[in-house]
Amino acid sequence: MDNSVLRVENLSVRRDGQLVVDGVNFELLSESDTALVGPNGAGKSSLVAAVLGLLPRQTGEVWVLGHRLGPAGELPHGVRSQIAYLPQSFALQGRFPLSVAEFVAFGFDPPGPRLPWRNRSKRRAAVLVALARTGSSNLGAKLLSELSGGELKRVLLAFCVVRPRKLLLLDEAQAGLDATASEQFQELLLQLRRQEGWTVLQVSHDLEMVRRSCDQVLCLNRYLRCSGPPTHALNPQRLAELYGPNVVAYQHQHHG
Amino acid sequence: MVDSAGVLAQPFMQRALLGGLLTGGLGGLLGSFAVLRQLSFFSDALGHSALLGVSIGILLGINPTLVLIPFAVLFALLVNQLVERSKLPADALLNIVYSSSLAFAVVALSLVETYRGGIQQLLFGDILGIGWLDLGVIALLLLGAVLYLVLSMRAQVLLTLNSDFAGAFGVRANWHRIAFIVLLAVVVAVSIKAVGVLLISAFVVIPACAGRLLSRRFPIYVLSSALLGGGCALLGLFASGLTNLPSGPCVVIVQFSGFMLALLFKAIF
Numbered sequence: 001m002d003n004s005v006l007r008v009e010n011l012s013v014r015r016d017g018q019l020v021v022d023g024v025n026f027e028l029l030s031e032s033d034t035a036l037v038g039p040n041g042a043g044k045s046s047l048v049a050a051v052l053g054l055l056p057r058q059t060g061e062v063w064v065l066g067h068r069l070g071p072a073g074e075l076p077h078g079v080r081s082q083i084a085y086l087p088q089s090f091a092l093q094g095r096f097p098l099s100v101a102e103f104v105a106f107g108f109d110p111p112g113p114r115l116p117w118r119n120r121s122k123r124r125a126a127v128l129v130a131l132a133r134t135g136s137s138n139l140g141a142k143l144l145s146e147l148s149g150g151e152l153k154r155v156l157l158a159f160c161v162v163r164p165r166k167l168l169l170l171d172e173a174q175a176g177l178d179a180t181a182s183e184q185f186q187e188l189l190l191q192l193r194r195q196e197g198w199t200v201l202q203v204s205h206d207l208e209m210v211r212r213s214c215d216q217v218l219c220l221n222r223y224l225r226c227s228g229p230p231t232h233a234l235n236p237q238r239l240a241e242l243y244g245p246n247v248v249a250y251q252h253q254h255h256g
Numbered sequence: 257m258v259d260s261a262g263v264l265a266q267p268f269m270q271r272a273l274l275g276g277l278l279t280g281g282l283g284g285l286l287g288s289f290a291v292l293r294q295l296s297f298f299s300d301a302l303g304h305s306a307l308l309g310v311s312i313g314i315l316l317g318i319n320p321t322l323v324l325i326p327f328a329v330l331f332a333l334l335v336n337q338l339v340e341r342s343k344l345p346a347d348a349l350l351n352i353v354y355s356s357s358l359a360f361a362v363v364a365l366s367l368v369e370t371y372r373g374g375i376q377q378l379l380f381g382d383i384l385g386i387g388w389l390d391l392g393v394i395a396l397l398l399l400g401a402v403l404y405l406v407l408s409m410r411a412q413v414l415l416t417l418n419s420d421f422a423g424a425f426g427v428r429a430n431w432h433r434i435a436f437i438v439l440l441a442v443v444v445a446v447s448i449k450a451v452g453v454l455l456i457s458a459f460v461v462i463p464a465c466a467g468r469l470l471s472r473r474f475p476i477y478v479l480s481s482a483l484l485g486g487g488c489a490l491l492g493l494f495a496s497g498l499t500n501l502p503s504g505p506c507v508v509i510v511q512f513s514g515f516m517l518a519l520l521f522k523a524i525f
Contacts, residue, residue, distance in 0.1 A: 053423070083424065084424075085425065087421050097468055097476075111426025115407065144417075
């Protein structure tokens with residue numbers, strides 16, 4: 001049985017005329033937790049965007065659950081609804097008249113046109129469960145624009161968990177959180193990953209967290225500099241090659 | 257002052273009231289998304305471009321109404337590309353676009369001897385001159401807009417929140433973004449005759465802002481924006497008929513009063 005959830009072959013991405021990702025190959029096996037690390041401007045977000053089909057590829061192929069990603073990001077609805085994504089920022093300007101429960105309910109529906117009142121009771125039940133599982137039951141009636149940074153990240157996880165999915169991509173999802181909120185978010189993510197059997201690819205600058213919770217690391221600086229388990233990929237010599245001599249600034253985010 | 261029964265008995269007034277209800281509702285409906293996507297300035301630019309479309313039609317000797325819709329759509333798509341590709345802030349770019357459109361249009365119209373008197377009508381609209389054909393077109397457009405927005409509600413909301421997030425969850429973000437802009441362009445073009453170039457953006461922006469202040473649920477927000485748009489248009493036209501004051505500005509004054517009431521309500525509760 002094919003255990004591959006995501007396969008990336010010879011991926012190159014150009015952004016604003018610059019080659020930001022160059023000939024990258026990797027594969028994520030089912031239920032693995034992989035970190036994508038590298039200095040700022042290394043092409044991590046561009047790689048994630050290209051894998052999701054949000055950015056055009058210069059070269060290469062992306063396979064999700066055995067299905068080839070089309071040139072404009074096309075995937076069958078059934079495959080697309082297996083993918084979840086948490087962006088780096090989710091800024092809402094001013095009052096946004098959408099309650100948390102309404103927002104999470106949109107995560108329940110698969111892509112494509114449909115009447116909003118279809119499957120109403122099923123959707124409502126799934127939303128209640130998703131909010132409870134992410135510790136957000138008290139937030140259902142709040143407006144999305146009224147949430148704190150930590151609450152918003154939990155609600156985004158509720159959006160992901162409201163229906164079964166296989167692949168979760170996170171682009172510095174802890175950005176903007178303080179140390180405690182970041183730690184709590186990571187714990188919740190770990191717990192949901194185990195329960196849901198998610199395969200995770202997360203962009204992160206928190207190397208201590210990567211060491212503790214990820215089982216594979218991809219070190220990117222335009223092209224893939226190294227990959228493997230954290231003990232192998234994050235040794236001092238490789239970190240110095242990847243980040244330069246100031247690598248110590250990226251470490252020691254450990255709490256508790 | 258004219259008596260209210262007399263005003264309502266006039267067929268042109270009945271058509272105007274129905275036209276106001278439909279145009280106001282349509283403006284509020286699309287406005288509820290346009291305001292959240294920060295497209296308020298965009299609708300203003302579209303309104304001003306419509307004047308340019310009319311003037312081109314007149315200069316070429318083609319019925320301006322026939323030119324207006326394709327021109328507005330083409331213009332909207334070009335401006336959208338310009339905003340996406342240039343590195344300039346969208347508000348500054350749209351300011352350049354709409355003031356230039358207005359300047360070109362007024363110069364072009366001043367060259368046409370017979371049309372000088374019509375500028376006032378184009379700027380402020382003539383809802384009392386609305387015909388059954390116009391009403392039919394606006395009703396069809398409203399029906400189409402409701403169908404499109406209801407069926408694609410998930411896509412519209414996610415796209416409004418965050419384009420990349422929407423794309424990752426299967427929303428065809430570019431397709432829906434362009435479809436919405438085209439729809440907005442067609443609505444602006446069709447409503448220009450009734451509402452006028454200078455006031456069209458008020459129809460899109462004011463009811464939606466009032467609805468945004470009053471609502472905590474998305475369907476209520478969209479519905480209240482559309483109802484406020486339609487209701488304010490009815491009230492404004494009725495006031496205009498009773499007082500013999502210009503209809504378009506009367507509607508906008510009622511919309512503004514509604515917005516102030518919403519602000520007050522929000523402040524108290």
